[in-house]
Amino acid sequence: MSAFRGKRCALWIICQSAFFVVWLFIAGGPARADLRCQPFAPLEKVAVTHVYDGDTVKLDDGRKVRLIGINATEPGRDGQPDQPFAAEARDRLRSLIKATSQLHLLTDGQTHDRYGRILAHLFNERGESLEQILLEQGLAYHVAVPPNLTLADCFASAEQLAVKQQRGLWSKAGIAPVAARDVQDGGFKRLQGTVTAVQTGRHWRLVLDDVIKVMIYPEHRHRFEAKQLNSLQGQQVEIQGWVYRSRGEWRIKLETPHGMVFSR
Incomplete structure (x- = not known):
């Protein structure tokens, strides 16, 4: 199992009209054998x-x-x-x-x-x-x-x-994560690397190992907090999603906290 998968950010607290984001580092996550993902509307x-x-x-x-x-x-x-x-x-x-x-x-x-x-x-x-x-x-x-x-x-x-x-x-027979520096094509991947830059100004993005940009587009920013993103500088992370080529560089979108796994 990936060393980076143990701790996940996933709990949101909404207070009045503002969003207060609390990222929990949970060893192993809250999985239960009796979990049931139930229908939420007419079938x-x-x-x-x-x-x-x-x-x-x-x-x-x-x-x-x-x-x-x-x-x-x-x-x-x-x-x-x-x-x-x-x-x-x-x-x-x-x-x-x-x-x-x-x-x-x-x-x-x-x-x-x-x-x-x-x-x-x-x-x-x-x-x-x-x-x-x-x-x-x-x-x-x-x-x-x-x-x-x-x-x-x-x-x-x-x-x-x-x-x-x-x-x-x-399991050991599964697909291992790809190091950010080793990406050679697009498609769905689990990317691992160190956050070498964080931008939370006009554009929000993380940079992995100076080579891949993790894009957080404006329509998804409300699910994140700039302070928490800035705290990832120097952290090892795994980003899960679809890698694509844009403006001559490899990128991957980060749309929700579910797409990122990291360790302290």
Whole structure:
């Protein structure tokens, strides 16, 4: 397990009209075996006809659904092998769908992504989240992407159960974090590095090992506190998200505190 994953910032206190952010360094996180990520709005009964991978399915009416809150590893394409646990995640999702007599769809604040896919949660007939099950078994990473954050805290706890027990992706057979200095391509990554610069003026960003910028765009700043970000100078951190190329440099977006793990 990564040495940086043990302590997470995740507790928010809202007082009157102002946000007061308290970052807790919690060894191992609050994961519980009896945790249940429950539906929070009316459900739509659906039927799944195809499972593409561990986080994407097709419904019988032709809609393609990208599951909220998780990112499974990628099946191999163009002669490339599967990423670790990609087949296991796909097969487990298939078995969960086959085992339920009734499936229910639940959307959150944003209902579609830029590819036209439905963004939604899937629940079985007992009201159990299929995403939660995959996270607890270490078959997907938790990704908290605004505005679909209603179950983000619950999913973070589900993932911590897999982390503590070193299941799936968090076992020795999983994917190791990438050092910031070693990044050579984009895509979803767990980046590790030392915070060598912090900017909380006009633009908010962290710099890892002088080579990768961690971007906190204006629409996400309300989830962070400048004082706490400034305190990260010199800290070793892990940033989880999608790496992309912009203006000749590698960048990664940080949208919520769930995307950062760090140690004192």
